[in-house]
Amino acid sequence: MLIGLVITIGFSFLPRIIDPWVNANLVKEELSIDMPLGRYLSNVWDEPNVIVALHGYSHTTPNGDDNAEFYSESEEIPTSYIEDHVERAMTVFNSLGIKEYLFEPPGFAWDERLVKILKEKGFTVLEGEVHGRIPTEVAYSVRPMRFILAIRKLNGFLGSKGEEILNVLSPKAQTVGETVEKSLMIKIVDAEYTWNWRYMTDFEVPRYEEALRNLKSDNPTRIILHYPDLNEFTKRFLEEAVKMPSVKIIRCDDIKSDSDLSKIDWLIDLGKRNNVFVELVVVPTVVPSIAPWARTLIHVSWYLFLWTVVLPTVTFVMWFFFGWYFIRRKKLKSLKKVEELERKPLVSIILPAYNE
Structure with missing residues (x-):
């Protein structure tokens, strides 16, 4: 039973080995001018109130974690992977004719390697701290x-839009020649209020009113939302948000x-009507993926199979094997005793019968 349990538990770790390999080898289709979004971005990137940004390349780590791409506490990400994904992402935007853009690492996660690579690739990079309201569990x-x-710089210098963005997000930064002096950006606030509003069904839900209260108390500079959350509830909230003088950018990841x-047209129009930037943060690849519910179903089915089929089967096989082994061992011992008796000298005793 113990051996069967150990083997079954060992098999239960197979998805952890197989899933990353599958994710790493899925064919990624890059955004192109032939796709509706590709054509759209190539037309709007230089509009006065539009900022486009790369959201990494695949929005996944080598092991398939889609919460980050360039840094993870649970796995070591090779520098070659970071550099390759930055280059590939830039190539996609270059093919669309987009010349000036931002780079927003997925999951707000990065380390000094990404900073170094971005600088080498022609980005003005500023690090610091902001006040942030980012949802957690x-x-x-x-x-x-x-x-x-x-x-992204134009011919080695920040373009006019780049200068505007710098002034909004880092009002204390000073341009010195071709570089920007580092400064803390603690005065601005990045805030996301609508995380998982994709599941909202009613304006009466308490979190809508709570979001409005937080909005008024935070005075955010940049409001962050995720595209899947852009529904009627989020739109109503954004209509209220852009009325605040502090709000300068609406960022959609x-x-x-x-x-x-x-929906993107609606965002851009909202920005134009209220004189705020709209930042379109784009994942430039399409990675075929299994729906979350299907992936969960596969994992549940696998574990059910392990505990209802593999464990009993392995246990019975072990019982049969050990039973056969011990029975055979017992028979061999018996045969050995007989052989030992046959090798010893034998004495025959003949006794007369009673009436002889």
Whole structure:
């Protein structure tokens, strides 16, 4: 039983080995001018109130974690992977004719290697801290968080839009020749209020009113949202948010090739009507993936198979093997005793019968 349990537990770790390999070998389709989103971005990137940004290349780590790409506490990400993905992402935007853009690492996660590579690739990079309201699994509040501002330069210099973005997100930064002096950006606030609003069904949900209260108390500079959360509830919230004088940028993350362009049009129009920047943060690849519910179903089915089929089968096989082994061992011992008796000298005793 113990051996069967050990073998079954060993098999239960197979998905951890197989899943990363599958994710790493999925064919990634890059955004192109032939795709609706590609054509769209190539037309709007230089509009006065539009900022486009690369959201990494695949939005996944080598092991398939889609919460980050360039840094993870749970795995070591090779420098070659970081450099390759930065280059590939830039190549996609270059093919679309996009010349001035930002680079926003997925998951707000990076280390000094990404900073170094971005600088080598022609970005003005500024690091510091901001007050951030980013959702977590527990209640969150405005707190200092790491911040990176990476702007693609034009012919070695920041363009006019790049200068505007720098002034908004880092008002204390000073341009010195071709470089920008580092400064803390603690005066601005990055805040996300609408995380998982994709599941909202009613304006009466308490978190809508709570978001409005937090908005008014935070005075954010940049409001962050994720494209899947851009529904009627989020739109109503954004209409209120842009009325605040502090709000300068609406940033929409995780825009992909299958995103509804009419929603992006609505965002850009909102920015134009209220004189705020709209930052379109784009994942430039399409990675075939299994729906979350299907992946969960596969994992559950695998574990059920292990415990209802593999464990009993292995246990019975072990019982049979050990039973056969011990029975055979017992027979061999018996045969050995007989052989030993046959080798010893024998004495025959003949006794007369009773009536002989």
